[in-house]
Amino acid sequence: MTRIVGLDVAKSKVDACIRSMDLRLSAPSTQDGEAWLRANRVGRAVMEASGGYERAWAQALRAAGFEVLVVDPKRVRHFAKAAGRLAKNDPIDAETIARFAEAFPDGGAQPHDPAREEIARLVQARTALKDVEERIKQQREHRPPAIVIEALTAIAKTLRTELRKLEASIASRIKANPAFARRAEIIDSFPGLAGQTIAGLIAWLPELGRVRNEAASALLGAAPYDDDSGQRTGTRCIKGGRRKLRDLLYMAVVGAATQHNPVLKAYYQRLRAKGKPAKVAIIACMRKLIVILNTMIARNEPWNPPAQAAT
Structure with a gap:
């Protein structure tokens, strides 16, 4: 069987748990973590999608030859509640992720596709800018002072320019990939x-x-x-x-x-x-x-x- 590690990735560190060996680690760097995983013959690393902090870890571990699954944090949290595990901190989260990965081998994770993931990040960025554009539009509807209108108009103009750039980049990436x-x-x-x-x-x-x-x-x-x-x-x-x-x-x-x-x-x-x-x-x-x-x-x-x- 593939040896599984649960990883709880934060901004400055990662907590790891290999339940089958009752081993734990808290490390500040990817390099230390990679060496520890390799020394303990881990085959699959499972982590939550944690607002982007997991991307560097996932990329580094895949490049080092590890199988990586990035799973939905809501599913992991519901799994923890169903198991009666109400306490929450980084080491506990790492163990919970490991338990979840053992119970659900595929974890509902999407297949790794760097080209698709790059487009997904661009689409997400465009969506965020559209939200900002909508908020600016709503503010202008309430007749703010003239200086505020001038500032909002300038920001809206810049946003439209950047949105066109993002949309062109998304379109070019899709066109460049035959599938x-x-x-x-x-x-x-x-x-x-x-x-x-x-x-x-x-x-x-x-x-x-x-x-x-x-x-x-x-x-x-x-x-x-x-x-x-x-x-x-x-x-x-x-x-x-x-x-x-x-x-x-x-x-x-x-x-x-x-x-x-x-x-x-x-x-x-x-x-x-x-x-x-x-x-x-x-x-x-x-x-x-x-x-x-x-x-x-x-x-x-x-x-x-x-x-x-x-x-």
């Missing part, structure tokens, strides 16, 4: 999706086209879950999933379902006619969209709806 370029071509054939939505799907849902439709919906966080017990039938609602991608897709789906895509528009209107609230209908359209895209990419085929659906 990404083909995926983008297929997604772009679906009416109603813009370039940055396409980039988000490439960056944040690499499983698209490789999993069942139900799994694709669940990964997005657009799958309704049962809430039944005995004779009680609860309200179905969505849970979990990749919120960043869902937020990015929401307005695109609103436009596609109300204006730009004949299939989604007809589906949305049927749901509304049945009395479904607007947001429920939009999420249902989002789920339908991801199922359609999952099928298109799996078949390597562009958008080609039935004639009756397009009229």
Whole structure:
């Protein structure tokens, strides 16, 4: 069996736990940690996504020949609570990550793909700048003093320039990668999706086209879950999933379902006619969209709806 180490990565140090040998380490540097892992014949290093601090460790350990999994911290925390482990500090977290990795060998981690991860970081940066742009827009709506308006206008102009640079960089990286370029071509054939939505799907849902439709919906966080017990039938609602991608897709789906895509528009209107609230209908359209895209990419085929659906 592969010897597993759980790593809790912080800004200035890392805590490690090899449960099978009851060994622990707290080290300030990657070099010390690598030597310790190699001396103890570790094969797989598992760490949480911790706001970017884990990237340097993951890169260094992969370069040194270790298998690395970066897992969702929410799953690890829920796992700890389910196990009744309520205390939390860095050494405990390292042991919890190791326990989680033993219980769930794949950890739900995405396959390592440096090219995709680079695009994901650029898409995340663009999303952050768009949030700043929106906040500036909201501030200007409240008629601040003239000097504040002047400052906000200058910042907004700079933001737009930097956003165009980021978007061009994202587009060039996708175009330069044949697999990404083909995926983008297929997604772009679906009416109603813009370039940055396409980039988000490439960056944040690499499983698209490789999993069942139900799994694709669940990964997005657009799958309704049962809430039944005995004779009680609860309200179905969505849970979990990749919120960043869902937020990015929401307005695109609103436009596609109300204006730009004949299939989604007809589906949305049927749901509304049945009395479904607007947001429920939009999420249902989002789920339908991801199922359609999952099928298109799996078949390597562009958008080609039935004639009756397009009229």
